[in-house]
Amino acid sequence: MLGKIKLGISMGDPNGIGIEIILKIFEDKRLFDFFTPVVYAPYKLLDQQKKHFGFQTNLSVQKKEQRFHKAQLNVIDMPMPKEALKFGEPSKIAGALSIDSLKAATSALKKGNIDALVTAPINKETIQSTSFNFPGHTDYLAKELEGKSLMLMVSDLLKVALVSDHVAVKDVSGLLTTALLEEKILGLENSLKNDFNVQRPKVAVLGLNPHSGDKGVIGQEDDQIILPVVKDLFDKGHLVYGPYAADGFFGQQAHLKFDAVLAMYHDQGLIPFKTLTFGTGVNYTAGLKAVRTSPDHGTAFEIAGQGTANTESFRNAMFLARLVLFNKKEKNSL
Known part of the structure; x- marks a missing residue:
């Protein structure tokens, strides 16, 4: 039976929609039946945005991560920057603050003070510094939480994993190897079994080139790397095809016949995923020693401060984290 979990939340970029969504979600008191939420952020900043949006969310400041209020939004207070923060404007101050929140939440996750982590969106440009040079959440968490991370987009309709995620398109072919592809296929299969309780996962693998290379006419990778790996795993009993x-696969809705799809690069997988599910999907980082999810959208600077942000993807990320956590515990895979 699924119970209540201590859910850590990193606040994301404070000039975006992250804090608005966090506060708005916990206006719904029913969520406290499922979560003890713990957000890592300056209390003063949360209180400012709470007043700006006119929310009634109850905040409970905690000095230690040992005793949490069970029916309020717990805040592990962080220093408030002296510089002004402004909705909709990317800034290095906001980027640094979002990373401080992420680091604090990750530390709590590693110590076991929280059970799972949901990360609000950050800005990949403003987070860069001498002390943080990762492309985003996933790469940082893969280092901190020790695992072979797999970016897996999740919805009720479709699950899409990526062989390469935040990589320039020109570099994808050079990264694609037999070993990497096999690692990603087996990682996806393992996640489907342990995280989603799929007993016998059926996985579709997309080609890299148009028309999967047309027998070598449009690139060699599909015939020389992808097909041999798929065939070898299939011959060993894995349901991988x-x-x-990619165009024909999604055009014919073939994804409905599989438990998950493995795409070769970011846009190949995320364009169909977001077209079909945008606003409801979740980004789950599989393969780590802890559970982390995030919404499928970014900072949305263009609507920040307006009070119009949609909470559905973030809410789904929370419930997915809870579900995966309990599935992992049932399988003893944490």
Whole structure:
């Protein structure tokens, strides 16, 4: 039976919609039946935005991560920057604050003070510094939480994992190897079994080139790397199929026949995923020694401060973290 969990939340970029969403979600008191939420952020900043939006969310400041209020939004207070923060404007101050929140939440996760982590969106440009040079959440968490991370987009309709995630398109072919592809396929299969309780996962693998290379006419990777790996794993008893030409695969709704799809690069997987599920999907980082999810959207600077942010993806990220946590515990895979 699923119970209540201590859910850590990193606040994301304070000039975006992250804090608005966090505060708005916990206006719904029913969520406290499922979560003891713990957000890592300056209390003063949360209180400012609470007043700006006119929310009634109860905040409970905690000095230690040992005793949490069970029916309020717990805040592990952080220093408030002296510089002004402004909705909708990327800034280094906001970026640094979002990373401080992420680091504090990750530390709590590693210590076991929280059970799982949901990360609000950050700005990949403003987070860069001499002390943080990761492309985003996933790469940082893979280092901190020790695992072979797999970016897995999740919805009720479709699950899409990526062989390469935040990588320039020109570099994808050079990164694609037999070993990496096999690692990603087996990682996806393992996640489906342990995290989603799929007993016998059926996985579709997309090709890299248009028309999956057309027998070598449009690139060699599909025939020389992808097909041999898929065939070898299939011969060993894995239900893995492909490579499929991505356009025809999604155009024919073939994804409905599989438990998950493995795409070769970011846009190949996320364009169909967001087209079909935008606003409801969740980004789950599989393969780590802890559970982390995030919404499928960014900082949305263009609507920050207006009070119009949609909470559904973030809410789904919370409930997915809870579900995966309990599935992992049942399988003893944490």
